Amino acid sequence: MSEHTKENKGPLLEVKNLETAFPIDGEYYNAVDDVSFTVDRGKIVGVVGESGCGKSVMSLSIMHLLPKGIGKIKGGQILLDGKDITNYNDKEMNKIRGKDISMIFQEPMTALNPVFTIGFQLEEVLFNHFKISKKEARQKSISLLRSVGISRSEDVVEEYPHQLSGGMRQRVMIAMAIACQPQLLIADEPTTALDVTVQAQILDLLKEVQSINDMAIVLITHDLGVVAEMCDDVIVMYAGEIVEKTSVEELFENPKHPYTEKLIDSIPKMGVKQDRLGSIPGIVPSLKNMPRVGCKFADRCPRAMPECTTITPLLGEVKDGHEVSCILYDESRPKERANA
């Protein structure tokens, strides 16, 4: 759909060594630290990790939606469809936001403007990117609402957000996000704030719009169940870094990183009687107290060794397409040490 699609045969989104920092007491600390990954066309990539691991900051960095004057991209590159958008300004970003990449957020209750009608907010994205008449935009928004499963869409365009339920609002957000048929959709915990039954519907809807429009999705979640159901590839993040990266089947069958193992441990299993679910003691260290050397997970890791606090692990490929960052695996040890 976009002009530049034909040229570029590479991945749709390429993030290289991204570093995003926030200032604390005048000093910048990396909330996203040296993160690299790619998203291929039409694929769903899951990003998992607990609260505070930097997954939202990473997605906001890609959209250039970090809080103004606070967070900033310190290093690395973001390539969308082969074009480097890392240093795009607001005006340049506004041309692609909503059109080539769009985003849906965690809180459908507050993500819509309470004083404008659904129709107005939906049509806005169309007016931002296309030259169309009011009438066409209205028709388009009605059909978009219908395509996201809102049956009385003629009425809903005239309604205000407070008249809709949480699930309906998230549907509206999805309609907005797919209005211009973007190539990439970033979904930041799209189901976290919803009821369980509604969650399943929204996930089904996302899958459906993904296959119809052949878009790629970066699905940010802390729910491995969602990942198992939706994704092709998975990125596990911890404390601003990627600790494991692989396909979804491989992740569940053959998790490598102790953190991933513990995460999978914490999901209830069918047919197995468990007294207590596995949990990981402690929380993600705060930005200021982040260890500078060694593995950031070391003090919570059940398999930590003395070396873990002195050797900083690197992301290494342990198997075809399976990368992990833990010195339990030689591939993760920094080269000079591995050779020594």
Place this chain on the structure above:
Amino acid sequence: MLKYTLRRLLGMIPMLLLISIVVFSLAMFMPGDPLGGEIDPTNSDPEYIEEMREKLGYNDPIHVQYWTWVTNFVQGDFGKSTQYKVQVSELVKSRMLNTLFLGISSIVITYIFAFAMGMTAGRKAYSKLDHFIGGLNYFGLAVPNYIAGVVIIYFFSFKLGWIPFGGSHEIGLQPGTLEYWISRFHHVLAPAIVLGALSTASYTQFLRNDIIESSRKDFVRTARAKGTSESKIYNSHILRNSVIPLITFLGFDIVTIVNGAVITEAIFTYPGIGTLFLNSVNNRDYSVLMTLTMFFSLLVLIGNLVADLLYGIVDPRIRID
């Protein structure tokens, strides 16, 4: 909405009755009475005075006096001004035009300045410009209008001669002509600015703070994610939300149009309701005083009603069916 309005209007009746009792009692408690203005000042015979008191009803029991006042009042008979010897309604009518003119000019000035400054300061929050606007506003809040008025008259009328000292227009101009209206604007400008300074300052700071708060809301991020331009985000998405709390002020403004000018009108000797009110207090012109107080109270009630109805228009969440 019509039903709601009617219900609110009906609800005003008991409120106004209570207010009338308070107004009447306060007038009774004030020292002296307007008798002096009603009788022949050259005749000081105690018998004549007593006779006049009886005739004018000052010797009736209080509830009878109250009843007489209320029944006359609702029939549109507000009494006669003891000071000017004319019907109160005539008196108020002649002054009302001037006051409305002053009040509306002041509000227009307030709105223009407050929206321009508030939106700029909110968008460029914590910048030098924001601090400058903030400083200006706190100065406006801190300087009482009677001082601002005197200073303006001293510099701009006395020293520079740019604006007239007082009055509402040049004497001898034909009402309705262009010169007449220019003269009116010329006369109203200084009092309108002084009158508006206080509310401009509070409007501006209020709007600024609300814009800053709204700009952190999730829906702003959604709008950005849609590729909406920054100016559209501020001028439409944020402003539309930030206007809602300002409606509360608008209710007060309606009252301000009519009575907020008491001091300002006195300083600029502007012949409006404010000056009339002050004079009637000084001269114990009860009928004028009570009429105006009732009128101001009614305006407060109407102002609140208008504000409530407007809330429903700007905020769909509290729309009234």
